[in-house]
Amino acid sequence: DQQVKQNSPSLSVQEGRISILNCDYTNSMFDYFLWYKKYPAEGPTFLISISSIKDKNEDGRFTVFLNKSAKHLSLHIVPSQPGDSAVYFCAARGGVQGAQKLVFGQGTRLTINP
Amino acid sequence: ETGVTQSPTHLIKTRGQQVTLRCSSQSGHNTVSWYQQALGQGPQFIFQYYREEENGRGNFPPRFSGLQFPNYSSELNVNALELDDSALYLCASSSGRLMNTEAFFGQGTRLTVV
Numbered sequence: 275d276q277q278v279k280q281n282s283p284s285l286s287v288q289e290g291r292i293s294i295l296n297c298d299y300t301n302s303m304f305d306y307f308l309w310y311k312k313y314p315a316e317g318p319t320f321l322i323s324i325s326s327i328k329d330k331n332e333d334g335r336f337t338v339f340l341n342k343s344a345k346h347l348s349l350h351i352v353p354s355q356p357g358d359s360a361v362y363f364c365a366a367r368g369g370v371q372g373a374q375k376l377v378f379g380q381g382t383r384l385t386i387n388p
Numbered sequence: 389e390t391g392v393t394q395s396p397t398h399l400i401k402t403r404g405q406q407v408t409l410r411c412s413s414q415s416g417h418n419t420v421s422w423y424q425q426a427l428g429q430g431p432q433f434i435f436q437y438y439r440e441e442e443n444g445r446g447n448f449p450p451r452f453s454g455l456q457f458p459n460y461s462s463e464l465n466v467n468a469l470e471l472d473d474s475a476l477y478l479c480a481s482s483s484g485r486l487m488n489t490e491a492f493f494g495q496g497t498r499l500t501v502v
Contacts, residue, residue, distance in 0.1 A: 278430070310493075317392070317478055317493030318431070363430050375421065375444060376480075376491070378430030 277301045278366050280379035288387050293351040295382050297364030300345060304366035308376070309338060309349045312361045321362075322349070354386045391415060392481050394494035401469050401501050409464045409497045411479035417492075418483060419443070420462040422454060425476040425496070437462055466499075474501045 279298045287293045295309075305326045310318035324331040324338045324347070331338050337350045351358055364379040391414040401407050413420050419438045423431035433446035437456035451467040460481070466473055476498050482491040 280430075283428075315495065317480075317495045319493070320491070365430075375433040375436065375446065376423075376431075377433070378423075380428070380430050 276380075277304075277368075278364055278377045278379040280362075280364055280382050282382050283380070284383040284385070286385045286387060287354045289356060290353045293349075293354045293358065293384055293386070295349040295351075295362050295364070295384065297347045297349075297379055298345060299347075299366050299377075301366070301368060301377075302342075302345070304368050304377070306367035307338070307340060307347050308365045308367070309336075310363045310365060310378075311358075312363060312381070318363055351384075356386050356388060359384060359386045392479065392492050392494035394477075394479055394497050396497060397495065398498045399500070401499065403469055403471060403501055405469050406465065406467045407469060407499060409466075409477050409479075409499070411462045411464070411481070411494055413460045413462065413479075413481035414492050416483060417481035418460050419481065420456055420460065421480045421482075421491070422462070422464050423478040423480065424448070425478060426472075427475070431478055434464070469501045471501050474499060 277300050308323040309321040311321045312318045322336045340347045361381045361383050363381045365376040393412045395410045421436040422434040425431040434448050435445040436443045440456045453465045455463045476496045478496045480491045480493045
């Protein structure tokens, strides 16, 4: 039962262009969505988040869009830089017996080509 | 650097053995969550500890157990290891029960069961 899905295992983008990473979810009770970035041999690093009551949040080159009716969110990176090459995880916050666990997607490997 | 450290970084165990993984939380954080990340998958929630008590558990069998100490460091214990337990184990620390943007992940422990 995959409640959070990232259907693209990989994405390749040219440096300077826009990267768009997508994520779909099924549980309407999720109240917070987050994007994490992961380099090899490191733990996930928080990138940007959005509350379920908003539809857009922007932080520098990173913007997250939330479409609640479609249960879809996306991360836009503009302009893309070589250092953005990493695995990106979408995560949703949901309660489990009082604990606010994070439910992660499978990840999308983003490669930025010079 | 997040201030969350895990030990050991790599470990090889034999099927049927027991293993203990350790996590030192970020200073001031009283909540720790453990995740299992299998190859090619996103992290999956194992359980969460808040002020030394278990505060929610994912779909993992009882042979996965944990402890949180008064200094908020934590252990994950796995008994009767199975081959499918081979994965990257991540801990994340935060302040309060909510897994929000202030959750910081360690670099993980890579467990291989042979």
